[in-house]
Amino acid sequence: MVVDDDVDVLQTIKKYLVNNGFNVHAFSDGQSAYEHFRYFPKEHSLILTDIRMSGMSGFELARKANLVNPDVKIVLMTGFLIQMTEMAKVLPSIKVDGIIVKPITTTKLNELMQKHLLLDDNMEVIK
Amino acid sequence: MSKQVNSSSARHVMLLYETDDARLESVTSYITDALAKDDLAVYASVHADNALHISKITSKIANYNVNIEQGNLLILNIKNFYSRALAGDLEPFKDLKAFLEEMIRERIAAGKSGRIVVVADCADNLSKNKRFEECVYIERWWQDSYLEWSGKELKITVVCPHPSVILGKERYAQEKHQISHQHSLTVTALDR
Numbered sequence: 632m633v634v635d636d637d638v639d640v641l642q643t644i645k646k647y648l649v650n651n652g653f654n655v656h657a658f659s660d661g662q663s664a665y666e667h668f669r670y671f672p673k674e675h676s677l678i679l680t681d682i683r684m685s686g687m688s689g690f691e692l693a694r695k696a697n698l699v700n701p702d703v704k705i706v707l708m709t710g711f712l713i714q715m716t717e718m719a720k721v722l723p724s725i726k727v728d729g730i731i732v733k734p735i736t737t738t739k740l741n742e743l744m745q746k747h748l749l750l751d752d753n754m755e756v757i758k
Numbered sequence: 759m760s761k762q763v764n765s766s767s768a769r770h771v772m773l774l775y776e777t778d779d780a781r782l783e784s785v786t787s788y789i790t791d792a793l794a795k796d797d798l799a800v801y802a803s804v805h806a807d808n809a810l811h812i813s814k815i816t817s818k819i820a821n822y823n824v825n826i827e828q829g830n831l832l833i834l835n836i837k838n839f840y841s842r843a844l845a846g847d848l849e850p851f852k853d854l855k856a857f858l859e860e861m862i863r864e865r866i867a868a869g870k871s872g873r874i875v876v877v878a879d880c881a882d883n884l885s886k887n888k889r890f891e892e893c894v895y896i897e898r899w900w901q902d903s904y905l906e907w908s909g910k911e912l913k914i915t916v917v918c919p920h921p922s923v924i925l926g927k928e929r930y931a932q933e934k935h936q937i938s939h940q941h942s943l944t945v946t947a948l949d950r
Contacts, residue, residue, distance in 0.1 A: 711838070712835040712836075723829065
């Protein structure tokens, strides 16, 4: 699941992931993403969300999604550098599995997918 | 005379400093004062990846490691903010703002102080490099943010150091005035 209220960014990320064989649901607002996730909590391996969106923020989406399915991996897109350990200390109520710093590049997306979805260099699932 | 700002009355502070030592003393005073009041202190620096710079800061903060572990102190690397500021891109700043607001919510929900003191030095470096137009643009954004927070009663104090060795020069008097005008308070750091 990819969530970003910048539609251009959203569609670009979705297109890249789809072209690499992923099944992607894209949402331009946190509330819609959460409503979908609530009904299909096992359908998504990973939620990639921008932190800053009008309405429900990426922080809130992460918090709520984790309550629905603690196993879903959550990656935040931010504009500043911060380590997960640092974020965990100042925002302990939010379980975050990764942070990706904007601007998002295909290299960063590849690393993200390989790290969190156990893929090899060819973007194939490691058995 | 330097005066520290009471974080219970949040401000957007322009901190003029003559020397790096004066800057260091004042910046760490803001941080340690915030920690003493159980506020969250954030040092957001374009030099956060400079080990020497950070060690000078951290060596003056009592119980540095404990405060980091307890989530009362955060050293944030905003190196990428500088190049974005030169391009007139506020997106990382807006993300930082959202992060600060989220941290306040989290702290209040946890029964902690809902006050934050942020020392941010992107504009400092813009001043140093005489990128005054970009500096005013960033400081105007910080001022707008401060006013928005004030309206929502969010107690976030932002401290922006600026070099008086540059801004104190007569030929930059107008630039100094423009930058100062984007703050709610201007103070001068003291060498101790």
